[in-house]
Amino acid sequence: MIHAFSDLPRDLNFIQHTSRLGWKLNKRGKPMIIDPGLYSLNKSELWWVIKQRALPTAFKLYTGSAWTILSRSFSEYCIVGWDNLPRTLLLYYTNFVSSPEGYFQTVICNSEYYKNTTVNHDLHYITWDTPPKQHPRSLGLRDFRRMILSNRPFARKFKKNAPVLNKIDRELLKRRRGQFAYGGWCSGSNGKTQNVCSSLQSENYGVLRPGPGSRRLKSLLTKLLSTRNFKKQQCR
Numbered sequence: 001m002i003h004a005f006s007d008l009p010r011d012l013n014f015i016q017h018t019s020r021l022g023w024k025l026n027k028r029g030k031p032m033i034i035d036p037g038l039y040s041l042n043k044s045e046l047w048w049v050i051k052q053r054a055l056p057t058a059f060k061l062y063t064g065s066a067w068t069i070l071s072r073s074f075s076e077y078c079i080v081g082w083d084n085l086p087r088t089l090l091l092y093y094t095n096f097v098s099s100p101e102g103y104f105q106t107v108i109c110n111s112e113y114y115k116n117t118t119v120n121h122d123l124h125y126i127t128w129d130t131p132p133k134q135h136p137r138s139l140g141l142r143d144f145r146r147m148i149l150s151n152r153p154f155a156r157k158f159k160k161n162a163p164v165l166n167k168i169d170r171e172l173l174k175r176r177r178g179q180f181a182y183g184g185w186c187s188g189s190n191g192k193t194q195n196v197c198s199s200l201q202s203e204n205y206g207v208l209r210p211g212p213g214s215r216r217l218k219s220l221l222t223k224l225l226s227t228r229n230f231k232k233q234q235c236r
Contacts, residue, residue, distance in 0.1 A: 014068060019062050060109065
């Protein structure tokens with residue numbers, strides 16, 4: 001991943017977003033909730049406020065995937081918020097259902113400085129049941145090939161100790177039980193094979209040698225950042 005990202009602009013934000021909220025506009029934009037989990041040690045049900053609020057007019061709502069890869073610059077902006085937008089939206093989304101699916105999207109797409117730094121993709125392989133349920137379908141061995149062909153570096157969700165996780169370790173990461181994932185930082189083993197990483201060479205900690213996974217990710221990034229796709233997929 002480091003090799004694939006190494007020659008990209010440092011200010012890019014991989015954040016899936018859309019202003020077409022559909023049913024979410026009335027089901028999430030108007031209702032107000034109070035989450036006791038913000039101040040309680042134990043989880044509990046959300047409290048729904050009877051009176052609904054009007055849709056905002058000071059900013060435009062966006063939604064998307066809760067999984068993002070944010071630049072350091074944008075992350076600092078969300079913390080410092082020199083124009084107060086991140087804090088304003090933080091207060092608004094405190095009473096919003098599933099706020100991780102809208103907060104960063106709404107901040108970045110309403111910011112004149114950052115709205116053109118978005119790559120409209122979350123780099124995750126996720127599948128859903130038909131019709132979709134609240135949570136995505138758990139991935140298994142039958143999804144392995146499709147995960148690889150998607151060229152995406154992340155996938156979810158997996159059940160604990162699912163056989164497909166062992167297959168990922170064995171065939172993609174070349175990691176055997178109790179050993180490191182194979183890479184340029186390995187010292188090798190008995191000299192008969194280069195697919196085992198039993199120990200590390202301190203002088204090779206910084207070595208990066210792109211493998212098949214890196215090339216697949218590079219192909220996806222090239223497509224996402226092409227002239228045909230990049231600007232057309234930014235905030236609207």
